[in-house]
């Protein structure tokens with residue numbers, strides 16, 4: 450059958466492909482269908498046609514899959530925050546485990562390693578400790594809002610429509626953050642709208658209000674409100690900060706990040722503390738972490754506890770080992786392993802992350818962790834110690850090939866590889882296999898309703 454852009458086709462969805470799209474086939478050719486899951490029968494419109502595959506959008510759900518559930522969030526299907534909310538959570542976990550196993554088998558040609566069932570998140574809603582809401586002078590309307598009278602279409606504070614930089618929903622509540630965050634979201638929205646100061650235009654790059662970032666400490670049930678603006682203006686911001694700080698005991702920090710950058714990142718070139726403390730404190734296990742607005746911290750605190758427990762089990766330390774923690778970020782893995790190791794050396798290229806790591810060690814009275822600042826491929830060859838154990842937690846792109854060579858040359862007895870991208874995990878494991886047996890892989894779900902999955906692999910020197 451000839452497939453053309455714009456054509457309407459009836460499709461049976463056979464599987465879920467990575468990215469959360471349904472997979473169907475027309476005469477063998479793959480068709481990726483947005484918002485569809487295995488078991489659905491849909492009438493879909495082809496929106497893109499390439500040589501090897503096509504992409505389609507559901508026009509009518511003819512017969513729903515038995516795995517479909519009614520998503521509790523009214524933005525499901527429109528918002529980039531969650532893409533799998535309409536799939537039952539057990540099925541999400543199965544899909545994520547299978548995705549890890551398939552990447553290992555097809556990309557890494559690793560088919561002998563045990564891939565365990567994915568560990569689920571303790572909470573599947575209200576699990577995020579950090580949310581970033583964007584401001585926009587153009588509100589993206591839901592189908593039910595079309596033609597609605599009195600709707601202010603020139604203001605939005607919320608989450609993006611997937612794959613777009615300028616389409617922002619006016620999110621009234623996000624189920625991924627604790628309920629109190631939604632109260633703060635609505636109070637800040639009201640203040641912004643009545644302030645008289647212009648909201649930022651994502652195309653014009655003009656305007657004052659840019660982002661609202663909320664951080665929650667799970668351990669202490671405290672909040673940080675970070676208001677990101679294009680210029681400093683204490684006369685505009687101080688009344689809002691005073692109101693939030695004085696009327697809510699849970700709000701312990703109100704800061705203002707100021708950025709003139711056109712990039713859509715809620716990160717200021719300067720920061721001003723408007724009320725309370727410039728940081729909040731959260732905990733993973735017995736360890737406390739001081740977090741500033743721009744610090745990296747795992748966004749699912751309880752999930753991070755589960756992830757680090759898996760890392761501890763796989764590292765299986767006796768207390769005598771030297772451990773290298775590659776890509777250590779703010780040192781949270783190093784800190785969580787410090788009581789079971791002789792010493793931990795972390796390597797990281799971000800100066801602010803290393804400063805946070807040092808501060809967090811002091812806070813927890815840990816004296817056997819040290820940190821090296823710099824690019825991994827320059828720093829690793831300069832490490833004199835021969836570690837027995839290496840923890841490797843690289844960014845999504847995985848390890849640089851020179852770093853893989855250096856790891857093989859150092860040859861620790863055990864490696865625990867922590868990955869947020871199954872494809873680069875598989876690629877790097879294929880290289881490490883030269884000298885290591887891949888014993889088992891544990892997927893850990895930190896982000897319910899998204900297609901992201903963390904995986905921890907246990908490797909032993911042959």
Ligand SMILES: C[S@@+](CC[C@H](N)C(=O)[O-])C[C@H]1O[C@@H](n2cnc3c(N)ncnc32)[C@H](O)[C@@H]1O
Pocket residue numbers: 745747776777778779780781782796797798799802823824825826842843844845869
């Ligand atoms: C996935 S995060 C690791 C987070 C950390 N292990 C934790 O649990 O908090 C990856 C880290 O690698 C760092 N990084 C990225 N490229 C690097 C490089 N070439 N050399 C050193 N560090 C790098 C990033 O700054 C980031 O902190």
